Structure formats: C-alpha cells, structure tokens
Amino acid sequence: xxxxxxxxxxxxxxxGAIASLNCTYSDRVSQSFxxxxxxxxKSPELIMSIYSNGDKEDGRFTAQLNKASQYVSLLxxxxxxxxxxxxxxxxxxxxxxxxxxxxxxxxxxx
Amino acid sequence: KAGVTQTPRYLIKTRGQxxxxxxxxxxxxxxxxxxxxxxxxxxxxxxxxxxxxxxxxGNFPGRFSGRQFSNSRxxxxxxTLELGDSALYLCASSLKDGAAGYTFGSGTRLxxx
Numbered sequence: 001x002x003x004x005x006x007x008x009x010x011x012x013x014x015x016g017a018i019a020s021l022n023c024t025y026s027d028r029v030s031q032s033f034x035x036x037x038x039x040x041x042k043s044p045e046l047i048m049s050i051y052s053n054g055d056k057e058d059g060r061f062t063a064q065l066n067k068a069s070q071y072v073s074l075l076x077x078x079x080x081x082x083x084x085x086x087x088x089x090x091x092x093x094x095x096x097x098x099x100x101x102x103x104x105x106x107x108x109x110x
Numbered sequence: 111k112a113g114v115t116q117t118p119r120y121l122i123k124t125r126g127q128x129x130x131x132x133x134x135x136x137x138x139x140x141x142x143x144x145x146x147x148x149x150x151x152x153x154x155x156x157x158x159x160x161x162x163x164x165x166x167x168g169n170f171p172g173r174f175s176g177r178q179f180s181n182s183r184x185x186x187x188x189x190t191l192e193l194g195d196s197a198l199y200l201c202a203s204s205l206k207d208g209a210a211g212y213t214f215g216s217g218t219r220l221x222x223x
Binding site: 043049090095099101102103 | 141143152153155158160165166168198200207208210211213214215216217
C-alpha cells in the first residue's frame with residue numbers, strides 16, 4: 001500500500017523564524033511531489049511542486065526532494081501568522097491519483 | 111480565469127437518501143478528480159475522469175459513482191446515504207493528468223442525519 005507520512009504536529013514556530021515541514025513516501029517510482037496549504041474550513045491550495053532531486057525556491061518557500069531517501073520537505077522562511085495552516089504533502093502515484101499525508105498543523109506565534 | 115466550481119456548498123440529507131454533487135473544472139482542464147475529506151481519514155481518493163472516461167477509482171463502495179460530460183463537467187452520486195458519508199467532498203481539476211498538480215474547488219460539505 002502506497003503511503004505518505006507526515007508529523008501531524010502541531011508545529012509551533014515564532015514569527016520571523018524558519019518553519020520546516022517533512023514528509024516521507026513509500027512508492028519509489030513516484031515522480032511528482034506537491035505541498036498544499038489548507039486553512040481551516042477551506043480547500044487545499046497548491047503552493048509548491050517538485051519533480052527532481054534538490055531544492056526549488058519560490059519566494060519564502062523552498063521545497064526539497066531526496067528520492068534516494070524518499071523524503072520531501074518544505075521550508076518557510078520569515079514565517080508570518082498568515083502561514084498558520086495545515087500543510088499537506090501529496091505524491092502523484094502515476095495512476096491519476098494523489099496519495100496524501102495526514103497533514104502537519106503549523107502555528108506561527110506572533 | 112474562473113476556478114473550479116462546486117455546487118452546492120452545503121447539503122443536509124437523511125440516511126438512505128441519495129445525493130448528486132456537481133463540479134465545473136477550470137476552462138481547458140480535462141481531468142477531474144474527486145476526494146473525500148474527513149477529520150479521521152484525511153483526504154481519500156474517490157475517482158478520476160478524463161474525456162468522459164474513468165481512469166482510476168479509489169476504495170469506496172459501489173454506492174459512490176461518478177461521471178464526466180463532454181464539456182468536462184463532472185458529477186458524483188452517493189446512493190443510500192450512511193451517517194459515515196458525512197464529509198467534505200472536494201473536486202480537483204488539471205489539464206490532462208496530475209503531473210502539474212491539481213486545483214481544488216471549495217468543496218461540498220455533506221451532512222447525513
């Protein structure tokens with residue numbers, strides 16, 4: 001069974017600090033990896049996608065992928081209270097389906 | 111550019127009834143997926159459609175069904191509703207597959223009483 005694992009948190013980070021979110025996956029053939037942000041009562045919003053090993057930066061967000069270790073991470077620099085949300089890691093199973101982690105609840109403390 | 115539109119936003123149904131949910135994808139998107147989200151199970155895949163064909167289906171009972179029309183709009187139907195079907199039902203669309211990620215609609219909150 002294909003699985004995606006995330007620490008459910010909550011992860012509490014002071015405002016202005018770096019938030020580090022982690023995810024591991026079980027399917028070695030996966031090629032596409034995503035981070036979604038979900039505010040309470042809202043639907044998931046795609047914030048980062050990554051396909052090859054290494055880092056990918058977009059503004060304050062950096063996604064990191066290590067296929068050998070089957071590990072994906074998301075760094076949020078200069079964390080803001082508006083970043084408080086649940087962050088969902090999703091992996092494309094190459095069969096038109098995303099496999100989801102349970103999500104990490106992130107709390108940014110002012 | 112309009113996003114993914116789901117209707118209705120909220121539904122209250124009685125056990126044993128059936129329900130139909132609707133999803134209009136982003137213009138030009140031909141892949142539509144449906145997910146169920148509950149606090150206990152997280153996001154669970156229901157099915158995915160492309161060009162009116164179901165390409166994959168999740169592990170849900172046959173009471174859950176869906177279809178896609180020629181204009182890429184999609185519907186899902188749940189028959190003989192059970193209390194456990196109470197959930198947020200999310201529709202997501204992409205151009206042709208999930209390789210570039212999916213864009214989600216606002217969801218339909220279904221409550222079964």
